[in-house]
Amino acid sequence: MIVPEVxxxxxxxxxxxxxxANPNCSTAQMVVALKxxxxxxxxxxxxxxxxxxxxxxxxxxxxxxWDQTKSIYNPxxxxxxxxxxxxxxxxxxxxxxxxxxxxxxxxxxxxxAETKKILDPAIKVTATCVRVPVFVGHSESINxxxxxxxxxxxxxxxxxxxxxxxxxxxxxxxxxVSPVECVGDYATFISRIRQDVTVDNGINLWCVSDNLRxxxxxxxxxxxxxxxxxxxxxx
Amino acid sequence: MIVPEVxxxxxxxxxxxxxxANPNCSTAQMVVALKxxxxxxxxxxxxxxxxxxxxxxxxxxxxxxWDQTKSIYNPxxxxxxxxxxxxxxxxxxxxxxxxxxxxxxxxxxxxxAETKKILDPAIKVTATCVRVPVFVGHSESINxxxxxxxxxxxxxxxxxxxxxxxxxxxxxxxxxVSPVECVGDYATFISRIRQDVTVDNGINLWCVSDNLRxxxxxxxxxxxxxxxxxxxxxx
Numbered sequence: 001m002i003v004p005e006v007x008x009x010x011x012x013x014x015x016x017x018x019x020x021a022n023p024n025c026s027t028a029q030m031v032v033a034l035k036x037x038x039x040x041x042x043x044x045x046x047x048x049x050x051x052x053x054x055x056x057x058x059x060x061x062x063x064x065x066w067d068q069t070k071s072i073y074n075p076x077x078x079x080x081x082x083x084x085x086x087x088x089x090x091x092x093x094x095x096x097x098x099x100x101x102x103x104x105x106x107x108x109x110x111x112x113a114e115t116k117k118i119l120d121p122a123i124k125v126t127a128t129c130v131r132v133p134v135f136v137g138h139s140e141s142i143n144x145x146x147x148x149x150x151x152x153x154x155x156x157x158x159x160x161x162x163x164x165x166x167x168x169x170x171x172x173x174x175x176x177v178s179p180v181e182c183v184g185d186y187a188t189f190i191s192r193i194r195q196d197v198t199v200d201n202g203i204n205l206w207c208v209s210d211n212l213r214x215x216x217x218x219x220x221x222x223x224x225x226x227x228x229x230x231x232x233x234x235x
Numbered sequence: 236m237i238v239p240e241v242x243x244x245x246x247x248x249x250x251x252x253x254x255x256a257n258p259n260c261s262t263a264q265m266v267v268a269l270k271x272x273x274x275x276x277x278x279x280x281x282x283x284x285x286x287x288x289x290x291x292x293x294x295x296x297x298x299x300x301w302d303q304t305k306s307i308y309n310p311x312x313x314x315x316x317x318x319x320x321x322x323x324x325x326x327x328x329x330x331x332x333x334x335x336x337x338x339x340x341x342x343x344x345x346x347x348a349e350t351k352k353i354l355d356p357a358i359k360v361t362a363t364c365v366r367v368p369v370f371v372g373h374s375e376s377i378n379x380x381x382x383x384x385x386x387x388x389x390x391x392x393x394x395x396x397x398x399x400x401x402x403x404x405x406x407x408x409x410x411x412v413s414p415v416e417c418v419g420d421y422a423t424f425i426s427r428i429r430q431d432v433t434v435d436n437g438i439n440l441w442c443v444s445d446n447l448r449x450x451x452x453x454x455x456x457x458x459x460x461x462x463x464x465x466x467x468x469x470x
Contacts, residue, residue, distance in 0.1 A: 045433050049284035049376035051327045051365065065325075073305060085408040090300075090369050091415045092286045094376070094427055094441045099406040103387065103429035124433035128376040128441065130286065133368050134325050141284035141329070141363040143378075152338065171334040173320040180326040192329050194338035198280050198359035206329045206363065 022220050026050050026107065026129060026138055027114040029209035032188040033142065036162040037155060038119055041201065042147035045124040048111060051132045051139040052096060053179060056211050057083055065089060065133055088133050096129040105129055137179025138211040146201040155203050156193045164214075169193050177208045185210055186218055261285050261342065261364060261373055262349040263454050264444035267423040268377065271397040272390060273354055276436065277382035280359040283346060286367045286374040287331060288414060291446050292318055300324060300368055319366065328366040340364055372414025373446040381436040390438050391428045399449075404428050412443045421448055 023031070034043060054061035060083045068089040071077040086093050097106035104112075104127070111127040132139075160167045166187040168177045176191030189208045196202030213219075258266070269278060289296035295318045303324040306312040321328050332341035339347075339362070346362040367374075395402045401422040403412045411426035423444045431437030448454075 047282045047378045047433075049363075051286070051367070069304060070308060073308070086413050087415055091413050092367055092369060092374055093413050094374070094411055095408070103406055103427070126378060126431045126433045126437070126439060128284075128378075128427065128439055130374075130376065132286070132327055134327060139327055139329070139365075141365065141376075143282045143361060143363075171338055173330070176329055178321050178326050178328050180322055192338070192363065196361045198282075198361045202361070204361060204363055 022223060023114045023118060024107070024110040025056055025211040025214070026052060026127075026140065027111050027118070028219050029138060029188045029207055029211075029214050030111065030140055030142065031115055031118050032162075032164050032209075032214070033159070033190055033205065033207045034115070034119060034123075034144070036158050036165075037144065037146070037150065037203070038123070040148075040154075040158055041150040043120070043123050043144055044147055045126075045145040046115070047126050047143040049128045049141045050096075050111075050130055051092075051134070051141075051179070052107075052129060053134040053136050053138055053211055054084075054088060054131065055136045056096070056138065057131070061088075062135055065135065069133070084131065088131060090133060092133070093131040094128065096131055134179045136183045136210060136212055137181075137208055139179050140207045142205050142207055143196060144203045144205070145196075145199050146203070149201045150203060152193055152195045152203060155205075159190050159193070164188055165190055167191070167193070176206060179208055182208045182210050184213075186213055188214055257455050257458060258349045258353060259342065259345040260291055260446040260449070261287060261362075261375065262346050262353070264373060264423045264442055264446075264449050265346065265375055265377060266350055266353050267397075267399050267444075267449070268394070268425055268440065268442045269350070269354060269358075269379070271393050271400075272379065272381070272385065272438070273358070275383075275389075275393055276385040278355070278358050278379055279382055280361075280380040281350070282361050282378040284363045284376045285331075285346075285365055286327075286369070286376075286414075287342075287364060288369040288371050288373055288446055289319075289323060289366065290371045291331070291373065292366075296323075297370055300370065304368070323366060323368050325368060327368070329363065331364040331366055369414050371418045371445060371447055372416075372443055374414050375442045377440050377442055378431060379438045379440070380431075380434050381438070384436045385438060387428055387430045387438060390440075394425050394428070399423055400425055402426070402428070411441060414443055417443045417445050419448075420445055421453055423449055 054065045064083045107129040108127040112125040177189040192206035289300045299318045342364040343362040347360040412424040427441035
């Protein structure tokens with residue numbers, strides 16, 4: 001299993017206090033993509049819009065999408081939404097977790113705060129988190145502004161060589177990853193790597209991951225593994 | 236019918252050449268939202284990620300989502316994708332129209348080029364266009380950087396008073412618009428208006444519109460109406 005080397009010392013410090021912090025699923029996959037690029041060209045600002053699957057809301061979220069979609073084909077079964085605030089079948093909902101005073105949702109705030117905590121407090125993040133009618137697999141449209149220039153080809157090479165990342169990026173029909181294809185996989189998939197010429201040093205990319213693996217269970221195992229290695233080294 | 240006053244003179248110039256240019260659906264709704272804000276605080280840069288419905292790809296797109304979703308409940312009917320490059324049922328696809336050498340798709344390039352043409356060549360746009368399993372209604376997560384400071388409350392007031400726009404923006408469960416709710420409506424709906432504090436003068440917003448109305452037929456009628464008024468005035 002490939003473990004990204006994200007802040008192992010911070011994890012060890014938490015361990016000493018008997019606290020293990022596992023980031024939110026949408027943040028987890030984003031920082032895997034950002035870390036190697038930040039090491040090379042220093043990220044200043046990130047604008048991210050998410051396409052998050054219903055399994056992020058647990059089994060009830062999955063059941064609601066499944067049953068509600070079926071009821072559209074057979075309206076006698078029609079049930080009002082309970083887990084989500086609006087119909088999720090054949091719809092998208094720009095709201096995940098509770099609203100904060102700032103107007104951000106807590107999910108959006110987590111992407112801001114956890115990226116700073118895990119990678120670098122200097123990185124500015126603004127996020128819009130959206131629920132989509134997908135069972136498993138979160139997708140993210142990520143726009144990144146760097147301190148230094150980073151060519152799209154170099155960004156692609158860096159990501160290809162980074163642990164935990166699989167780059168699938170051909171500029172042709174099907175030459176990118178969609179969430180149904182990432183299900184059951186451990187990698188964070190990156191596609192659509194493009195220069196953003198609207199700023200001096202910008203890159204756009206598309207990031208997809210199985211939120212039930214990288215977002216939760218797998219990430220906890222990976223943290224435990226990093227921690228185990230640290231304890232062994234220090235012990 | 237409320238007609239946004241977008242570049243009526245340009246439309247009239249086209250008419251004299253017997254050309255009527257109707258923008259792409261994803262651009263049409265975005266410029267309706269951007270125009271009044273640009274007039275007030277001058278837009279420098281836009282980062283937009285779209286959530287576009289299958290009806291943007293015509294009747295075949297609608298049929299493919301309907302039939303493919305049904306086949307997931309009844310796999311004997313299983314058919315491979317033909318209209319879209321990958322499964323669209325319970326999935327999202329980061330690809331609309333053909334790829335260009337820049338790595339952008341033509342749909343993304345249109346959002347850049349048409350926004351400049353309709354509003355102001357100085358506005359920089361970077362776009363990521365994504366197909367979602369929604370029948371009708373395009374959604375857009377729009378991040379805007381202005382020349383001058385614009386408070387989120389003022390932005391909300393400006394949008395509320397603008398022609399063709401309906402603001403639904405309460406920071407509570409359901410206090411925003413999703414695509415299934417806009418179907419059959421003529422307005423461009425704006426929600427989730429928030430200060431973006433990662434730049435000096437930033438605003439995030441969520442924009443939803445019936446792509447079959449504002450995106451195509453309605454917009455053509457509105458252009459014809461503007462043109463009619465112009466001809467009447469000049470005639």
